[in-house]
Amino acid sequence: MTGAFVAFEGGDGxxxxTQVRLLAQWARENGIAATVTFEPGDTAAGQAIRRIVLDPATGDLAPRAEALLYAADKAHHLHAVVRPALRRGELVICDRYVDSMLAYQGAGRVLDLDEVTSVARWATDGLLPDLTVLLDLDTERAVGTIAEPDRLEGAGADFHQRARLLFLELAAAEPDRYLVLPAREPRRELAARVRERVEQVLSEVAGRIEP
Ligand SMILES: Nc1ncnc2c1ncn2[C@@H]1O[C@H](COP(=O)(O)OP(=O)(O)OP(=O)(O)O)[C@@H](O)[C@H]1O
Ligand SMILES: [Mg+2]
Structure with a gap:
Protein backbone atom coordinates (compact mmCIF):
# COMPACT_ATOMS: atom_id res chain seq x y z
CA MET A 1 0.00 0.00 0.00
CA THR A 2 1.43 3.34 -1.02
CA GLY A 3 -1.10 6.03 -0.16
CA ALA A 4 -1.52 7.86 3.13
CA PHE A 5 -4.45 7.47 5.47
CA VAL A 6 -5.52 10.41 7.65
CA ALA A 7 -8.51 10.18 9.99
CA PHE A 8 -10.30 12.92 11.92
CA GLU A 9 -11.79 12.08 15.28
CA GLY A 10 -13.52 13.83 18.15
CA GLY A 11 -16.97 14.38 19.60
CA ASP A 12 -20.06 15.63 17.80
CA GLY A 13 -19.83 19.14 16.40
CA THR A 18 -14.69 21.57 8.59
CA GLN A 19 -11.09 20.37 8.86
CA VAL A 20 -11.70 17.52 6.42
CA ARG A 21 -12.95 20.08 3.91
CA LEU A 22 -10.00 22.43 4.43
CA LEU A 23 -7.47 19.60 4.08
CA ALA A 24 -9.20 18.33 0.93
CA GLN A 25 -9.13 21.84 -0.52
CA TRP A 26 -5.40 22.11 0.19
CA ALA A 27 -4.79 18.72 -1.43
CA ARG A 28 -6.73 19.80 -4.52
CA GLU A 29 -4.84 23.09 -4.78
CA ASN A 30 -1.54 21.26 -4.53
CA GLY A 31 -2.24 18.51 -7.03
CA ILE A 32 -2.37 15.77 -4.38
CA ALA A 33 -4.83 13.05 -5.37
CA ALA A 34 -7.21 12.63 -2.44
CA THR A 35 -10.25 10.57 -1.54
CA VAL A 36 -12.51 12.26 0.99
CA THR A 37 -14.76 9.91 2.87
CA PHE A 38 -16.50 9.28 6.19
CA GLU A 39 -17.70 6.60 8.57
CA PRO A 40 -20.24 5.38 9.11
CA GLY A 41 -22.20 5.38 5.88
CA ASP A 42 -20.10 6.25 2.84
CA THR A 43 -21.18 3.22 0.81
CA ALA A 44 -24.65 1.99 -0.17
CA ALA A 45 -24.54 -0.71 2.50
CA GLY A 46 -23.07 1.80 4.94
CA GLN A 47 -25.97 4.22 4.37
CA ALA A 48 -28.45 1.55 5.32
CA ILE A 49 -26.40 0.72 8.42
CA ARG A 50 -26.12 4.38 9.40
CA ARG A 51 -29.89 4.77 9.12
CA ILE A 52 -30.46 1.94 11.57
CA VAL A 53 -27.95 3.25 14.09
CA LEU A 54 -28.87 6.94 14.07
CA ASP A 55 -32.65 6.82 13.58
CA PRO A 56 -34.46 7.63 16.85
CA ALA A 57 -37.12 5.13 15.69
CA THR A 58 -34.58 2.33 16.23
CA GLY A 59 -35.09 2.86 19.94
CA ASP A 60 -33.09 0.71 22.29
CA LEU A 61 -30.49 -1.16 20.24
CA ALA A 62 -28.54 -3.97 21.92
CA PRO A 63 -25.01 -2.63 22.49
CA ARG A 64 -23.42 -5.66 20.82
CA ALA A 65 -25.71 -5.23 17.81
CA GLU A 66 -24.74 -1.57 17.55
CA ALA A 67 -21.03 -2.42 17.73
CA LEU A 68 -21.40 -5.12 15.07
CA LEU A 69 -23.29 -2.76 12.77
CA TYR A 70 -20.46 -0.22 13.01
CA ALA A 71 -17.94 -2.98 12.47
CA ALA A 72 -19.79 -4.15 9.36
CA ASP A 73 -19.80 -0.60 7.99
CA LYS A 74 -16.04 -0.32 8.53
CA ALA A 75 -15.22 -3.68 6.99
CA HIS A 76 -17.17 -2.83 3.86
CA HIS A 77 -15.96 0.79 3.70
CA LEU A 78 -12.31 -0.30 3.83
CA HIS A 79 -12.92 -2.91 1.16
CA ALA A 80 -14.90 -0.65 -1.17
CA VAL A 81 -13.35 2.80 -0.64
CA VAL A 82 -10.27 3.13 1.56
CA ARG A 83 -8.01 0.28 0.44
CA PRO A 84 -8.62 0.85 -3.29
CA ALA A 85 -7.73 4.55 -2.84
CA LEU A 86 -4.58 3.68 -0.87
CA ARG A 87 -3.60 1.20 -3.58
CA ARG A 88 -3.93 4.02 -6.11
CA GLY A 89 -1.46 5.96 -3.96
CA GLU A 90 -3.97 8.59 -2.83
CA LEU A 91 -4.30 10.60 0.34
CA VAL A 92 -7.38 9.20 2.09
CA ILE A 93 -9.08 11.74 4.36
CA CYS A 94 -11.64 10.02 6.55
CA ASP A 95 -14.18 11.76 8.80
CA ARG A 96 -14.30 9.40 11.85
CA TYR A 97 -12.74 5.95 11.96
CA VAL A 98 -12.06 3.17 14.50
CA ASP A 99 -11.50 5.48 17.48
CA SER A 100 -15.11 6.67 17.25
CA MET A 101 -16.26 3.08 17.49
CA LEU A 102 -14.04 2.49 20.52
CA ALA A 103 -15.16 5.76 22.14
CA TYR A 104 -18.88 5.31 21.58
CA GLN A 105 -19.25 1.53 21.77
CA GLY A 106 -16.39 0.73 24.17
CA ALA A 107 -16.11 3.62 26.59
CA GLY A 108 -19.53 5.15 26.11
CA ARG A 109 -21.64 2.03 26.37
CA VAL A 110 -21.51 -1.00 28.62
CA LEU A 111 -19.28 -3.13 26.41
CA ASP A 112 -15.81 -4.29 27.36
CA LEU A 113 -13.29 -2.05 25.64
CA ASP A 114 -10.84 -4.86 24.89
CA GLU A 115 -13.58 -6.87 23.23
CA VAL A 116 -14.73 -3.92 21.11
CA THR A 117 -11.11 -3.25 20.21
CA SER A 118 -10.67 -6.78 18.93
CA VAL A 119 -13.93 -6.65 16.96
CA ALA A 120 -12.75 -3.38 15.38
CA ARG A 121 -9.33 -4.84 14.62
CA TRP A 122 -10.92 -7.87 12.99
CA ALA A 123 -13.32 -5.73 10.94
CA THR A 124 -10.51 -3.51 9.65
CA ASP A 125 -7.94 -6.29 9.36
CA GLY A 126 -5.73 -4.10 11.55
CA LEU A 127 -5.54 -1.13 9.17
CA LEU A 128 -4.65 1.98 11.19
CA PRO A 129 -4.39 5.55 9.94
CA ASP A 130 -0.92 6.96 9.33
CA LEU A 131 -2.20 10.01 11.21
CA THR A 132 -5.27 10.61 13.36
CA VAL A 133 -6.20 14.21 14.07
CA LEU A 134 -8.15 14.44 17.31
CA LEU A 135 -10.16 17.62 17.76
CA ASP A 136 -10.65 17.91 21.47
CA LEU A 137 -13.38 19.99 23.07
CA ASP A 138 -15.07 19.87 26.42
CA THR A 139 -18.28 17.99 25.90
CA GLU A 140 -20.71 20.58 27.25
CA ARG A 141 -19.61 23.14 24.70
CA ALA A 142 -19.82 20.60 21.88
CA VAL A 143 -23.12 18.84 22.50
CA GLY A 144 -24.87 21.93 23.90
CA THR A 145 -24.83 23.53 20.46
CA ILE A 146 -26.76 20.74 18.71
CA ALA A 147 -30.38 21.81 18.21
CA GLU A 148 -31.98 18.48 17.30
CA PRO A 149 -29.81 15.66 18.61
CA ASP A 150 -29.95 12.29 16.86
CA ARG A 151 -30.02 9.06 18.85
CA LEU A 152 -26.30 9.11 19.74
CA GLU A 153 -26.04 12.86 20.27
CA GLY A 154 -28.92 12.64 22.72
CA ALA A 155 -27.23 9.91 24.79
CA GLY A 156 -26.30 12.07 27.79
CA ALA A 157 -23.38 14.03 29.21
CA ASP A 158 -21.67 11.09 30.97
CA PHE A 159 -21.62 9.12 27.76
CA HIS A 160 -19.96 11.95 25.86
CA GLN A 161 -17.51 12.63 28.68
CA ARG A 162 -16.37 8.98 28.74
CA ALA A 163 -16.02 9.03 24.97
CA ARG A 164 -13.89 12.20 25.10
CA LEU A 165 -11.57 10.70 27.71
CA LEU A 166 -11.11 7.57 25.63
CA PHE A 167 -10.21 9.59 22.52
CA LEU A 168 -7.55 11.37 24.59
CA GLU A 169 -6.23 8.10 26.04
CA LEU A 170 -5.87 6.55 22.60
CA ALA A 171 -3.97 9.61 21.41
CA ALA A 172 -1.71 9.68 24.47
CA ALA A 173 -0.80 6.01 23.96
CA GLU A 174 0.53 6.63 20.42
CA PRO A 175 1.74 10.23 20.14
CA ASP A 176 3.53 9.54 16.84
CA ARG A 177 0.28 8.60 15.12
CA TYR A 178 -1.85 11.37 16.61
CA LEU A 179 -2.18 15.11 16.46
CA VAL A 180 -4.39 16.47 19.26
CA LEU A 181 -5.75 19.96 18.67
CA PRO A 182 -7.95 22.24 20.80
CA ALA A 183 -11.07 22.33 18.65
CA ARG A 184 -12.10 25.95 19.14
CA GLU A 185 -8.92 27.58 17.91
CA PRO A 186 -9.48 29.50 14.68
CA ARG A 187 -10.19 26.96 11.96
CA ARG A 188 -7.51 28.33 9.60
CA GLU A 189 -4.86 27.92 12.30
CA LEU A 190 -5.99 24.37 13.01
CA ALA A 191 -5.90 23.62 9.30
CA ALA A 192 -2.33 24.91 9.05
CA ARG A 193 -1.20 22.61 11.87
CA VAL A 194 -2.97 19.67 10.24
CA ARG A 195 -1.29 20.39 6.90
CA GLU A 196 2.13 20.53 8.52
CA ARG A 197 1.69 17.01 9.94
CA VAL A 198 0.11 15.66 6.76
CA GLU A 199 3.06 16.94 4.73
CA GLN A 200 5.37 15.02 7.08
CA VAL A 201 3.26 11.89 6.66
CA LEU A 202 3.27 12.23 2.88
CA SER A 203 7.04 12.51 2.76
CA GLU A 204 7.42 9.49 5.08
CA VAL A 205 5.05 7.47 2.91
CA ALA A 206 6.93 8.50 -0.24
CA GLY A 207 10.13 7.15 1.33
CA ARG A 208 8.57 3.84 2.34
CA ILE A 209 10.05 0.82 0.62
CA GLU A 210 7.36 -1.56 -0.60
CA PRO A 211 8.09 -5.20 0.20
N1 LIG B 1 -12.38 26.03 14.83
C1 LIG B 1 -13.68 26.32 15.00
N2 LIG B 1 -14.08 27.25 15.89
C2 LIG B 1 -15.38 27.55 16.06
N3 LIG B 1 -16.39 26.95 15.40
C3 LIG B 1 -16.07 25.99 14.51
C4 LIG B 1 -14.70 25.63 14.26
N4 LIG B 1 -14.69 24.65 13.32
C5 LIG B 1 -15.97 24.41 13.00
N5 LIG B 1 -16.81 25.21 13.70
C6 LIG B 1 -18.29 25.25 13.64
O1 LIG B 1 -18.78 24.20 14.48
C7 LIG B 1 -19.92 23.59 13.88
C8 LIG B 1 -19.66 22.10 13.66
O2 LIG B 1 -18.62 21.95 12.69
P1 LIG B 1 -18.46 20.62 11.84
O3 LIG B 1 -19.71 20.28 11.14
O4 LIG B 1 -17.21 20.77 11.06
O5 LIG B 1 -18.22 19.59 13.05
P2 LIG B 1 -18.25 18.01 13.02
O6 LIG B 1 -17.25 17.59 14.05
O7 LIG B 1 -18.07 17.50 11.66
O8 LIG B 1 -19.72 17.74 13.55
P3 LIG B 1 -20.56 16.34 13.46
O9 LIG B 1 -19.99 15.48 14.55
O10 LIG B 1 -21.95 16.80 13.77
O11 LIG B 1 -20.36 15.79 12.10
C9 LIG B 1 -20.17 24.34 12.58
O12 LIG B 1 -21.13 25.33 12.83
C10 LIG B 1 -18.83 24.95 12.26
O13 LIG B 1 -18.93 26.12 11.48
MG1 LIG C 1 -19.24 16.19 10.55
Missing amino acids: VGKS
Missing part, protein backbone atom coordinates in the same frame (compact mmCIF):
# COMPACT_ATOMS: atom_id res chain seq x y z
CA VAL A 14 -16.15 19.72 17.22
CA GLY A 15 -15.27 20.69 13.65
CA LYS A 16 -14.14 17.44 12.03
CA SER A 17 -15.97 17.99 8.75
